Amino acid sequence: MAPRVLISDALSPAAVQIFKDQGVETDFQPNLGKDKDKLAEIIGNYDGLAIRSNTKVTAKLLEKATRLKVIGRAGIGVDNVDIPAATGRGIIVMNTPFGNSITTAEHAIAMMFAIAREIPAADASTQAGKWEKNRFMGVEITAKVLGIIGCGNIGSIVASRANGLRMRVIAFDPFLTPERARELGVEKVELDDLLARADFITLHTPLTPQTKGIMSAENLAKTKKGVRIINCARGELVDENAMRAALESGQVAGGAFDVFSEEPAVKNPLFGLPNVVCTPHLGASTTEAQENVALQVAEQMSDYLMRGAISNALNFPSITADEAPKLTPFVALAEKLGSFAGQLTESEIRKVTIIYEGAVAELKTKALTAAAIAGFLRPILSDVNVVSAPVVAKERGIVIDEITRAAEGDYESLITFSVTTDKQERAVAGTVFQDGKPRILSIKGIKVDAEFAPSMIYVTNEDKPGFIGRFAGLLGDAKVNIATFALGRDAPGGSAIALVQVDGDVPPSAIDKIQTLPGVKQAKALRF
Numbered sequence: 001m002a003p004r005v006l007i008s009d010a011l012s013p014a015a016v017q018i019f020k021d022q023g024v025e026t027d028f029q030p031n032l033g034k035d036k037d038k039l040a041e042i043i044g045n046y047d048g049l050a051i052r053s054n055t056k057v058t059a060k061l062l063e064k065a066t067r068l069k070v071i072g073r074a075g076i077g078v079d080n081v082d083i084p085a086a087t088g089r090g091i092i093v094m095n096t097p098f099g100n101s102i103t104t105a106e107h108a109i110a111m112m113f114a115i116a117r118e119i120p121a122a123d124a125s126t127q128a129g130k131w132e133k134n135r136f137m138g139v140e141i142t143a144k145v146l147g148i149i150g151c152g153n154i155g156s157i158v159a160s161r162a163n164g165l166r167m168r169v170i171a172f173d174p175f176l177t178p179e180r181a182r183e184l185g186v187e188k189v190e191l192d193d194l195l196a197r198a199d200f201i202t203l204h205t206p207l208t209p210q211t212k213g214i215m216s217a218e219n220l221a222k223t224k225k226g227v228r229i230i231n232c233a234r235g236e237l238v239d240e241n242a243m244r245a246a247l248e249s250g251q252v253a254g255g256a257f258d259v260f261s262e263e264p265a266v267k268n269p270l271f272g273l274p275n276v277v278c279t280p281h282l283g284a285s286t287t288e289a290q291e292n293v294a295l296q297v298a299e300q301m302s303d304y305l306m307r308g309a310i311s312n313a314l315n316f317p318s319i320t321a322d323e324a325p326k327l328t329p330f331v332a333l334a335e336k337l338g339s340f341a342g343q344l345t346e347s348e349i350r351k352v353t354i355i356y357e358g359a360v361a362e363l364k365t366k367a368l369t370a371a372a373i374a375g376f377l378r379p380i381l382s383d384v385n386v387v388s389a390p391v392v393a394k395e396r397g398i399v400i401d402e403i404t405r406a407a408e409g410d411y412e413s414l415i416t417f418s419v420t421t422d423k424q425e426r427a428v429a430g431t432v433f434q435d436g437k438p439r440i441l442s443i444k445g446i447k448v449d450a451e452f453a454p455s456m457i458y459v460t461n462e463d464k465p466g467f468i469g470r471f472a473g474l475l476g477d478a479k480v481n482i483a484t485f486a487l488g489r490d491a492p493g494g495s496a497i498a499l500v501q502v503d504g505d506v507p508p509s510a511i512d513k514i515q516t517l518p519g520v521k522q523a524k525a526l527r528f
Ligand SMILES: NC(=O)C1=CN([C@@H]2O[C@H](COP(=O)(O)OP(=O)(O)OC[C@H]3O[C@@H](n4cnc5c(N)ncnc54)[C@H](O)[C@@H]3O)[C@@H](O)[C@H]2O)C=CC1
Pocket: 075, 076, 077, 078, 097, 100, 101, 104, 149, 150, 151, 152, 153, 154, 155, 172, 173, 174, 175, 176, 204, 205, 206, 207, 208, 210, 211, 232, 233, 234, 258, 259, 281, 282, 283, 284, 285, 380, 381, 382, 383, 384
């Protein structure tokens, strides 16, 4: 029986033809994404789901998706897909990471001009017969400072266009190497510096815990008075109430917003102000970009459904059906070791070394390294996938060393993931036990023995009496239930590590309190 794909968002119809040519049946319902009940009713009939940003693929929807094997996002952002839930059900999630980047960068530039010259308001006034020539006084952009927050695929294209427009481009992106910045013709700066210097600020980061609300009241107060701000990335990067207040006070002279914290945005604090320009998430909406992403997603999904080939998947490396059974548990281990290191990395990455020892060294380590790097970069670049991860790392000037050797220690197989930043080196090692579950065996050379769990707390501290009691007491006060507790230290009275599995989320206030306990060097909530 031919596989069936449901297209539940407004993809270019070009996708339908590709599916057909490849022998895949399609059901094209471009408005279904809005109707979650109807979608839940029929999702059980399909092997593939092709979407844009209107369809929300929640864990609840996936419970009904009993036949689903692949979700294809015709675009970049996958924050509308519950990837852990999909992975848990063995559903591949793939995107098209570059197909709409130029188009989105162009929209950001268009939005910048729109607010510099108040084009929408001037248009409305002119067409209303008012001829208000003296009301609209714009600003030139030549020689102005453009601050780019997030200088990845789209941010880099914006930088090149802005350079062409003779702007001075500065960028805040902790993961941008000095070499790459030079290549792009941008000055790499810290966030506060960018906020203080920029005449225009444009946002191009993914939505992550670190970037959520990056345009907060506090940061808006640090901007140059009269700054103009453009957001074509994700709505939740901006505290919309604080932004409204800053626009009303004149701290921010103009704002252009393509994305909103709640979409579709029918009511929003940013609406109804002068010199605010809003578009309904049109960043990727050009004929060219939509053809690119639709054709690509249809090809990728057909390849998977008809031939089992995987590309641009966010939750699995590209491997063949024969290799899968042996590799799968080590893919999970590599991914988690990388994710562990990624969640703890907050400064410029120089080098990653992955050592495969023993039996695992005989497997397809390239796929394992791809999974490890994807796990590592995902907390930093939310949309990186196992296929693009090594390339993205290389583009960013991160050296990746892969070493294979015979088993030297007690384990049949051992993977060690170490990362060198401009500040320090951190290594984490693990293996897969007979039960097929990945385990952490050492962190920074200190032995521990812990399984990975969805919610964990990692603490490094001085090995002094009384720490564990105070730590556990704090968690108890914060109503955080401890499931397992693993400890390690390099020497009595030396450096110690606690790796704790807890039930549910850890409130940031609890982490802040742990951080203040005597002898604690670092405390961090981790998610796997
Ligand atoms: N409006 C629209 O229709 C569209 C919006 N997008 C959105 O645009 C955004 C950027 O997409 P890409 O450039 O493709 O992503 P990317 O992953 O290539 O680049 C993101 C950049 O942000 C940087 N970054 C990560 N954390 C950061 C932090 N805490 N502070 C500063 N920089 C940080 C990363 O190092 C990276 O260079 C995403 O949110 C994506 O969903 C993408 C396409 C269309």
